[in-house]
Amino acid sequence: MVKYKFPDDFIWGVATSAYQIEGAYNKDGKGENIWDRFTSIPGNIYKNHNGNVACDHYHLYQSDINILKELGIKNYRFSISWARIFPDGYGKVNQKGIEYYRRLINALLDKGIQPAITLYHWDLPQELQDIGGWTNKKVVDYFVEYAELMFKEFGDLVPIWITHNEPWVVSILGHAWGVHAPGIKDYKIALKVAHNILLSHGKVVKLYRSMSLKGKIGITLNLSSIHSATDSEKDLLAAKIYDGFMNRWFLDAILKGSYPEDMKKLYNELNILPQFSDDDMKIINERIDFLGINYYTRSVVKYDENAYPLKVSMLDLDNPKTDMGWEIYPKGLYELLINLHKNYDGIDILITENGAAFNDIVNYKGKVVDDYRIDYLYRHLLEAYRAICDGVNLKGYYLWSFLDNFEWAEGYSKRFGIVFVDYNTQKRIIKDSAYWYSDVIKNNGITE
Numbered sequence: 001m002v003k004y005k006f007p008d009d010f011i012w013g014v015a016t017s018a019y020q021i022e023g024a025y026n027k028d029g030k031g032e033n034i035w036d037r038f039t040s041i042p043g044n045i046y047k048n049h050n051g052n053v054a055c056d057h058y059h060l061y062q063s064d065i066n067i068l069k070e071l072g073i074k075n076y077r078f079s080i081s082w083a084r085i086f087p088d089g090y091g092k093v094n095q096k097g098i099e100y101y102r103r104l105i106n107a108l109l110d111k112g113i114q115p116a117i118t119l120y121h122w123d124l125p126q127e128l129q130d131i132g133g134w135t136n137k138k139v140v141d142y143f144v145e146y147a148e149l150m151f152k153e154f155g156d157l158v159p160i161w162i163t164h165n166e167p168w169v170v171s172i173l174g175h176a177w178g179v180h181a182p183g184i185k186d187y188k189i190a191l192k193v194a195h196n197i198l199l200s201h202g203k204v205v206k207l208y209r210s211m212s213l214k215g216k217i218g219i220t221l222n223l224s225s226i227h228s229a230t231d232s233e234k235d236l237l238a239a240k241i242y243d244g245f246m247n248r249w250f251l252d253a254i255l256k257g258s259y260p261e262d263m264k265k266l267y268n269e270l271n272i273l274p275q276f277s278d279d280d281m282k283i284i285n286e287r288i289d290f291l292g293i294n295y296y297t298r299s300v301v302k303y304d305e306n307a308y309p310l311k312v313s314m315l316d317l318d319n320p321k322t323d324m325g326w327e328i329y330p331k332g333l334y335e336l337l338i339n340l341h342k343n344y345d346g347i348d349i350l351i352t353e354n355g356a357a358f359n360d361i362v363n364y365k366g367k368v369v370d371d372y373r374i375d376y377l378y379r380h381l382l383e384a385y386r387a388i389c390d391g392v393n394l395k396g397y398y399l400w401s402f403l404d405n406f407e408w409a410e411g412y413s414k415r416f417g418i419v420f421v422d423y424n425t426q427k428r429i430i431k432d433s434a435y436w437y438s439d440v441i442k443n444n445g446i447t448e
């Protein structure tokens with residue numbers, strides 16, 4: 001008996017990204033991208049892993065799609081590798097790149113699987129990084145050129161488009177903390193990058209509208225429920241600042257057309273506030289059809305005099321965690337969904353990523369009994385169900401991830417997939433969590 005039934009048209013899917021699964025890093029005319037370069041520099045990635053081969057999805061996509069079909073998964077979120085389309089980032093088009101994604105999209109549609117495409121999932125063509133990357137306004141225009149070609153080629157086939165994945169991670173991890181490509185450590189640059197990424201988002205949404213395409217377009221943000229370590233005034237302020245840093249900076253720009261006043265004041269005092277115009281903010285505020293959110297965990301923060309630049313640091317609580325070291329906190333998803341519904345006019349929401357990395361083992365029967373991942377998914381889906389019951393316009397859920405894959409700085413050491421990948425043989429093993437999720441999809445809900 002289905003105890004928690006989701007709305008009839010609820011979208012159940014899985015998600016991946018190009019650099020994390022495709023491999024074929026230099027095949028069929030693809031240009032170098034910043035992750036090809038970043039992973040080639042020793043010390044950047046766990047055991048110097050890279051995406052040169054990854055899951056070899058570029059060659060194995062048909063058998064992978066057959067697994068999606070076997071599991072009854074009808075929605076698949078993936079990204080297009082910009083450098084497969086424009087090897088130099090702009091100008092000369094690589095027809096083989098277009099042909100690959102057309103084969104992939106048609107193979108999905110032939111199996112009754114709806115594609116959802118992320119245009120930018122962190123893999124900037126290296127030629128564009130060489131002219132300043134996202135700090136250069138020209139790259140904004142090159143992104144629009146790339147998006148226009150993708151809309152012309154695939155706009156009639158693809159119902160859901162996501163302009164960017166996690167601009168906070170791109171700007172902060174890639175340009176402030178330096179732990180992601182291109183490995184820059186400068187907050188002022190990071191916030192300029194974030195602004196230009198948001199500008200490129202707004203321009204592409206406006207372009208999409210002008211082409212009278214029939215699908216829906218949005219953006220994906222990684223968001224977290226922010227909790228203060230104590231009720232002290234300093235810790236409560238720290239939580240407000242971290243919420244502004246991670247969530248409100250992007251949400252307010254996209255959905256309200258202005259950066260939050262408290263954060264503008266703070267960034268100005270820190271001399272890291274980017275330059276922007278009223279026209280910029282109008283472009284960024286272009287209406288979107290849905291907000292994509294990636295939720296993994298909450299953030300518990302405290303005031304920390306020595307923590308540059310925000311004087312905020314994260315607590316590492318002694319609570320159950322995933323293999324990423326992230327606390328398992330399903331209630332944070334409910335809190336986030338309710339807050340988004342209340343503070344951003346009940347916008348339609350897609351959970352474009354939720355999932356967990358655990359140290360999966362293939363047992364003597366050749367199975368992966370990942371009950372811990374089923375428990376994580378079950379508890380988060382219950383919170384999603386609760387949010388829907390409380391009025392949130394949650395329209396779908398894409399599980400991260402379909403396949404074990406390259407987890408950025410962690411390399412292949414973290415397994416997020418519901419399908420196990422043996423990287424030595426490229427053999428796929430369907431984990432127990434995949435069969436559990438297949439039942440959730442079949443029942444459109446959770447049985448007890």
Ligand SMILES: N=NNCCOCCOc1ccc(-c2cn(C[C@@H]3NC[C@@H](O)[C@H]3O)nn2)cc1
Pocket residue numbers: 017020165166169173177179222294296353400407408
């Ligand atoms: N101050 N210095 N700090 C340095 C310490 O950095 C700590 C590292 O922080 C982070 C923060 C966030 C993430 C992250 C990963 N995913 C999962 C991906 N989502 C998109 C898809 O591709 C998935 O793979 N989502 N978020 C990783 C690391």
